[in-house]
Amino acid sequence: MSFVQALLSNPAIPVQDRQRALDRVFSDPGLPTTNSTSSFWLRSPHPDLANAQSATLPSEAEVVIIGSGVTGTSVARTLLKSRKAGKSGTTRPAVVILEARDICSGATGRNGGHILETAEKFASLEDTYGLEAAKRIMRFRLAHLREILDAAQEYGLTQDCQARRVQFLSIYFEEEGWKDARERLRRLKEGLAEETKEWRAYERGEIPEEFCLPHAQGIVAGPAGAIWPYRFITGVLSRLRREFPQDLMIETNTPITGIQENPDAGDDPLRYTISASRGMIRARHVIHCTNAHVSHLVPSLRGRIxxxxxxxxxxxxxxKFRCQGEEHSWIFNYDRGFDYLTQLPQSEAGQMMMFGGGFAQGEGGGIADLGIAADSELSLYADIHLSGALSVVFGRDNWGSVPRASVDKMWTGNMGFSADGLPWVGQLPASLTKRGVHGEGYGAEWVSAAFSGEGMVLAWLCGKALATMLLIHDDQLLQTESRDLSWFPEQMLVTEERIEKAVLPRYI
Structure with a gap:
């Protein structure tokens, strides 16, 4: 979170601009906008799920999941595959997913599809949490490449969602940045020698010509992945719905307007009443997977997420550019900020360059995008930067001309950031929800959110961990094989101590 804190403390940015950003951070993010920018990933809506809706909103559910992206899908998958089937003896569905807009139209349908872990994170994690915690968190992050590609294969989605392994190239254009990068790589390889055997550094004179990176001072390279995120998630949901037709319901275009908990429910396990645009649904558990919008329904998380x-x-x-969609992905590191890039392999969608970033080149160095919860408008300065950068970083002689409009689509999305840079995963205490005291073995509100722009190496397994926590908590749903959580970093858990400490300052 150092870049956010640097923005908020930067004396070159007018105080009023920084305070306005903080005011937005502590404001209600509201519901997702209805007039979003058009994402390339959503170009072919899923024929069965895009607007999935039952004729009447179900009145009851064991678990209501709010949000239909990577996190909500991972939670649903784990619950459905691990729960005790038929334990409650009721006919209500086990899982109902509620989505404010079309399926998977939030951050998951708008991100870069880049399953990437670089050497940047480890050193700061070690400095903050110590060596052993840093190693555990990094192993968790690195595991996403295998987990996501394996899930795509399990559901027969590898080809459709273009799930593939690539080599990432993290490029540095100036000597000071490259010097720092070499040191961070050294620390990572020293801390996780076995996990980073494939990682290496290319000094300027060693960079292969076929990389087409004439301005690079140095490159860190290692294993990564790329995927069409919308096709992956809708593919998984479609197969889960076929596998669990009685236990999974998906309700799109059903925004939530409120949640109430009845602490005097007695023997009634359905403690929660969720009010939505299409009616009300009572539930045993409520799971918030809304990332940037989570504090709309949990106001006490404002300033924390x-x-x-x-x-x-x-x-x-x-x-002139040779397609490298099945070989490489890229990170371009500048003196201020970075960009990220994957290229689609040859398909009906073309060999498109999926290029994102430009945050530091935005208005006020990015301060104007801090606290923005709408994806309905573009950042002009980010647009200018992204529209012209590729021919420069790859070299105009390597790039050549583009025989049509170079930009096919430009869109925005909203990321959920946390004040301490880690996801928030776990049961929400009454101190945050303000909705009563939870009864043991009964209903609870849960959260998995705040991936700070790195959801592809955090969200899938955070969702799995959260679902496992719920199954352990509720012995009416638990299967014994779901008990192991030794792989999950405790630093990501929701705790009272973290609630107290991990919050941005309210005023400059």
Missing amino acids: YPIRGQMSAQHAGQ
Whole structure:
């Protein structure tokens, strides 16, 4: 979170601009907008799920999941595959997913599809939490490449969602940044020698010509992945719905207007009443998987979890550029900020360059995007930057001309950031929800959110961990094989201590 704190403390940015950003951070993010920018990933809506809705909103459910992206889908998958089938003896569905807009139309349908872990994170984690915690968190993050690609294969989605392994190239253009990067790589390889055997550094004179990176001072390279996120998530949900037709219901275009808990429910396990645009549904558990919008329904999380607007594009490559969609992905590190890029392999969608970033080049160095919870508008300066950067970083001689409009789509999305840079995962205490005292073995509100722009190496397993916590908590649903959580970093848990400490200052 150092870049956010740097923005908020930067004397070169007018105090009023910084305070306005903080005011937005502590404001209600509201519901997702109805007039969002058009994401390339959503170009072909899923024929069965895009607007999935039952004729009448179900009146009851064991678990209501709010949000239909990576996190909500991972939670649903774990619950459905691990729960005790038929334990409650009721006919109500086990899981109901509620989505304010079309299926998977939030951050998951707008991100870069980049399953990427670089050497940047480890050193700061070690400095903050110590060596052993840093190693555990990094192992958790690194595991996402295998977990996501394995899930795509399990459901027969590998080809459709273009799930693939690539080599990431993290490029540095100036010597000071490259010097720091080498030191961070050294620390990572020293701390996780076995896990980073494939990682290496290319000094300027060692960079292969076929990389087409004439301005690079140095490159860190290692294993990564890329995926069409919308196709992956809708594919998983479609197969889960076929596998569990009585236990999974998906209700799109059903925004939530409120949640009430009845602490005097007695023997009634359905403690929660969720009010939605299409009616009300009573539930045993409520799970918040709404990331940037989570504090709309849990106001006490404002300042702890907050939205930031990000920008993505789909662009045509230059005529001279060799398609590397099944070989590489890229991170371009500048003196201020970075950009990220994958390229689609040859398909009906073309060899599109999926290029995102430009945050530091935005208005006020990004301060104008801090606290923005709407994806309905573009950042002009990010647009200018993203629209012209690729021919420069790859070299105009390597890029060539583009025989059409270079930018096919430009869109925005909202990321949920946390004040301490880690996800929030676990049961929400009454001190945050203000909705009563939870009874043991009964209903509870849960959260898995705040991936700070790195959801592809955090969200899937955070969802799995949260579902496992719920199954352990509620012995009416538990299966014994779901008890192991030794792999989950405790630093990501919701705790009273963290609630107290992990919050941005309210005023400059």
